[in-house]
Amino acid sequence: MKMIPLEKIRISSQNIRVDEPFGDDEDQALVENIGSYGVLQPVIVKPVGDMYELTAGRRRLLSARESGLTEIPCVVKDVDDEEAMYISLIENIHRKDVDPVTLGRAVNQVLKREGISPGKLAKKIGKSKQTIHNWLYTLDLSPAMQREVQCGTVPLRDALKVVSMKLTPEVEDALAEEARVDGLEVFKRSLDRIAAEEEKRGAPKGLIITRINWGFESSEYEALKRRAEAEGIDVSEYCQKVLTDHIKQL
Numbered sequence: 001m002k003m004i005p006l007e008k009i010r011i012s013s014q015n016i017r018v019d020e021p022f023g024d025d026e027d028q029a030l031v032e033n034i035g036s037y038g039v040l041q042p043v044i045v046k047p048v049g050d051m052y053e054l055t056a057g058r059r060r061l062l063s064a065r066e067s068g069l070t071e072i073p074c075v076v077k078d079v080d081d082e083e084a085m086y087i088s089l090i091e092n093i094h095r096k097d098v099d100p101v102t103l104g105r106a107v108n109q110v111l112k113r114e115g116i117s118p119g120k121l122a123k124k125i126g127k128s129k130q131t132i133h134n135w136l137y138t139l140d141l142s143p144a145m146q147r148e149v150q151c152g153t154v155p156l157r158d159a160l161k162v163v164s165m166k167l168t169p170e171v172e173d174a175l176a177e178e179a180r181v182d183g184l185e186v187f188k189r190s191l192d193r194i195a196a197e198e199e200k201r202g203a204p205k206g207l208i209i210t211r212i213n214w215g216f217e218s219s220e221y222e223a224l225k226r227r228a229e230a231e232g233i234d235v236s237e238y239c240q241k242v243l244t245d246h247i248k249q250l
Contacts, residue, residue, distance in 0.1 A: 008052055014055070015084075016085065016110065017058050018058070022059070027059060030060070034064055039073055045075070052074070053084075085110060085114075089106055100138050100159070101135075101138045105139065130222055138160075144173040148180055
C-alpha cells in the first residue's frame with residue numbers, strides 16, 4: 001500500500017460506476033466521515049504511464065477530493081482492462097449497501113462489454129445464474145419503481161413480481177408512489193388487487209385457473225424459462241403452449 005496524490009489518479013473507464021452521479025445524501029455522509037477520520041480502506045489503482053487509474057473505490061476517491069484531502073491510500077495492481085472491470089464489479093457485489101438495481105446496471109454493462117452470457121458471468125463471479133437474471137430483471141421496471149427498490153422501500157421479491165405482471169409504466173409509477181408514501185403493506189395489497197383483477201379479466205367463463213408457485217429461484221422455474229427463451233416467448237406463453245399441445249394429444 002502507498003499514499004498517492006489525488007491529482008495523479010483518474011477513474012478508469014472500466015469502472016462499472018464511472019458515469020454515475022455523485023453527491024446524494026449517502027455520498028455526503030461519506031465525505032463528512034472521510035473528512036473526520038480519513039480514508040480507512042485503500043482504493044485499488046493500476047499504473048498508466050506517470051498516472052494511475054482507479055479500478056475500485058470510486059466513492060472513496062471522490063469523497064476524499066470533496067473533503068479536501070490531497071492524497072489517498074492505494075493498493076497498486078497492474079491489471080488489464082478485463083481484470084479491472086471484474087475487480088470493480090466484484091467489489092460492488094460484496095458491498096453491504098449496494099442495491100439490486102445498481103447491480104443490474106453493473107452486470108448489464110459487463111455483459112455488453114464482454115459479449116458473454118449471464119450464465120458465464122455467474123460462474124466468473126461466483127453467483128448463481130438466477131441471481132444475475134434477477135438483478136437484470138429490475139432494469140425492466142419503470143424509473144420510479146427502480147428508485148424505490150434502490151431506496152429499499154420495495155424488496156427485490158416484490159419488484160420481481162411487478163416485473164412478471166408486465167404493468168404499464170404509469171401503473172408502476174403509481175405503485176411506486178404508494179410504496180413511498182403509504183408503506184410496503186399498502187403497496188402489497190394494491191399489487192395483489194391488481195393481480196386479481198387482471199386474472200379475473202383474462203379468464204373466460206368456465207376456465208379453470210391453476211396456480212403453480214415455484215418461485216423465481218427454483219430449478220423448475222429456471223427450466224421453464226430456458227425452454228421459453230429457446231422458443232422466443234415468455235414463460236406464461238410457453239406454459240400455455242405446452243398445455244394446449246398436451247390437450248390436443250389426449
